Amino acid sequence: xxxxxxxxxxxxxxxxxxxxxxxxxxxxxxxxxxxxxxxxxxxxxxxxxxxxxxxxxxxxxxxxxxxxxxxxxxxxxxxxxxxxxxxxxxxxxxxxxxxxxxxxxxxxxxxxxxxxxxxxxxxxxxxxxxxxxxxxxxxxxxxxxxxxxxxxxxxxxxxxxxxxxxxxxxxxxxxxxxxxxxxxxxxxxxxxxxxxxxxxxxxxxxxxxxxxxxxxxxxxxxxxxxxxxxxxxxxxxxxxxxxxxxxxxxxxxxxxxxxxxxxxxxxxxxxxxxxxxxxxxxxxxxxxxxxxxxxxxxxxxxxxxxxxxxxxxxxxxxxxxxxxxxxxxxxxxxxxxxxxxxxxxxxxxxxxxxxxxxxxxxxxxxxxxxxxxxxxxxxxx
Numbered sequence: 496x497x498x499x500x501x502x503x504x505x506x507x508x509x510x511x512x513x514x515x516x517x518x519x520x521x522x523x524x525x526x527x528x529x530x531x532x533x534x535x536x537x538x539x540x541x542x543x544x545x546x547x548x549x550x551x552x553x554x555x556x557x558x559x560x561x562x563x564x565x566x567x568x569x570x571x572x573x574x575x576x577x578x579x580x581x582x583x584x585x586x587x588x589x590x591x592x593x594x595x596x597x598x599x600x601x602x603x604x605x606x607x608x609x610x611x612x613x614x615x616x617x618x619x620x621x622x623x624x625x626x627x628x629x630x631x632x633x634x635x636x637x638x639x640x641x642x643x644x645x646x647x648x649x650x651x652x653x654x655x656x657x658x659x660x661x662x663x664x665x666x667x668x669x670x671x672x673x674x675x676x677x678x679x680x681x682x683x684x685x686x687x688x689x690x691x692x693x694x695x696x697x698x699x700x701x702x703x704x705x706x707x708x709x710x711x712x713x714x715x716x717x718x719x720x721x722x723x724x725x726x727x728x729x730x731x732x733x734x735x736x737x738x739x740x741x742x743x744x745x746x747x748x749x750x751x752x753x754x755x756x757x758x759x760x761x762x763x764x765x766x767x768x769x770x771x772x773x774x775x776x777x778x779x780x781x782x783x784x785x786x787x788x789x790x791x792x793x794x795x796x797x798x799x800x801x802x803x804x805x806x807x808x809x810x811x812x813x814x815x816x817x818x819x820x821x822x823x824x825x826x827x828x829x830x831x832x833x834x835x836x837x838x839x840x841x842x843x844x845x846x847x848x849x850x851x852x853x854x855x856x857x858x859x860x861x862x863x864x865x866x867x868x869x870x871x872x873x874x875x876x
Contacts, residue, residue: 517547524556533564551581555590562597571597588617592626599633608633608876615646624650628663634847640671641815641839642847645854648826652857658689662696665703668823673816676714677792678823680707716789719758727757734766738773746770754783761790765797772800777808784817795821802834811842829858840873849873 524539540557544550554577561570574597577590595610611633614626627650631643644667650660661682668679680703687700734749747770753763764787771780784801788794798821805814815838821831832855839848852870856862 517543520546524560528560528563531563533560536560537564537569549576549580551577551586551590554580555586555593558590558593558597562593562600565600567597567600570600585619588614588619588622592622592629595626595629599629604633604637605876612875615649620654624654624657624660628659631663631667635667635670639844639847640667641819641835641844642850643667644819644822645832645835645847645850648822649854649857652826656689658686658696661686661689662700664823665700669703669707671819674820675823676707676711678820680704680711681823683707718790721759722755722757724757724760727753727760727763730756731760731763731766734770738770743770743773747774747776754786758786759790761787761794764790765794768797768800772804777804780804781813793824795825799831802838806834806838806841809841811838814838827858829855832858836870845873846876849875 520539520543524536524543527533527535527539537557537560540553540560543553544557554573558570558573558577561567561573571594574590574594578587578594581587581590591610592614595607595614598604598607598610608630611626611630614622615630617623617626627646631646634640634643634646644664647660647664647667650657651664654660665679665682665686668675668682672679683700683703687697687704690697690700730749730753734746734753737743737746737749747767750763750767750770753760754767757763764783768780768783768787771777771783781801781804784797784804787797788801791797798817802814802817802821805811805817815835818831818835818838821828822835825831832851836848836851836855839845839851849870852866852873856867856870
């Protein structure tokens, strides 16, 4: 995943007329930092502190330069001094993000995750987006793809045109390929349009688009050829009539005849899935839903109903596989988010379930207090 680094923050205000003015020292530090001469940048920030006194912004910049120089202990001490001087407001949020980066560099992933989780609710929108991306990267590296997906979808909901978020979503979908290749392709296409054309990420997007288009073309299942459309339509009508009268066995029989008469009929496959599910013929129902998805891969109905059926059957892995593509297609659908939370809870993946619960609450702020209490009862990490 790609995460945008914290930008060096503004220099101090004008003070005095010494040749070593704050502006000159800041410019010297920023130029050295931009050129990758972190030792020179550190020396300039230290001089700034020595001559003009302690300042949260200068300590934060010093911490960032030290981090880039791989002196994590010095970076941590400098960031903590910045927080001691300014523990609230926008600068404090940037400093806490920096402490998270230091914790990552020191392989203290639980510490980094705690900082990023708190910053996911930061007042500054850019800090929120970066914190979610950073936390999603940690989760993905830990094999927690579903928690990572919730964080990145929340970021995309807030800022749909954020290229970094879209790029990270593409990378996450590629890492979790089951039913997610099309979503990865869509995200990389969007990211490529928004990224600078000559950037490394844009080139990677173009490479992934080419590879995924070829991969999907190879894997795309050829829909069955058409059959007797007239017989299919008649049996489909009879199936729906029987269903309206709650004659479920007859409904399933007619739906099966419709699907057999015309294997290319999405409506017949979907109806067969529904009637089989009603009759608790779960394996047959999921097979029918799979047939419907071959005919119409983007079907939200087939994905949602198959996911719910698999969940009810306690086939949680299958439920997640059906649900993930639907979540990327309908990221603001709170009912789908709730189902994902319940699946993860059933799998005892409680930390990821909490992330999805928080995602649901962001979509539905008027959710019952009992739901919020349930979410809050789940472990954060």
